[in-house]
Amino acid sequence: MSYCQFVLSAPPESLHHHYHDEQYGFPIHDDDELFGRLILEINQAGLNWGLMLQKQENFRKAFANFQVEKVAAFDKQDIERLLQDKGIIRNRLKIRAVIHNARAIKAIQAENGSWLNWLKKHQNLSEKECLKVFKKHFKFVGGEIVKEFMMSASFWPGAHDESCPTYQKTIDAGAFWK
8 A cells, every 4th residue: 555545544633644645755855854855764663653753743853853964963872862762762773773874874964065965876776776775875774764764754756646736746846867
């Protein structure tokens, strides 16, 4: 079942409706917001997306408003603080991966001007090739995480069924993949 079909069956008050209609598959132009989406995708591994949507603002607060520069400077005390934060997923491997990934993004920004530029350079790779490039730089990224990240941030098509009204909205918003 596609996400579009799932949302049709979800209760109207579900957070899925807003995410599906206003965020999923829409282009993200800001490196910090792209990082935030990657944080949520990494933390969703083994869990469900609804939980990530419920905790999204908690993650934003816990991880310095998704500011790459600030998260890259997190230290052992920050890791311990995050492990005590009941508002997020308290998984040491995921927390350490987020900090590592912020540092990796900083290095990518230094070489490419922005993470967005780097992502655009790699968006035409096959799923397998893109995963290989991601694994070279980032931690806690697998095939499904990379695929969902690339689709959800509009680098790859597939976020919406072509019959879904939101599909056209993503194109009108300037989807990177079109």
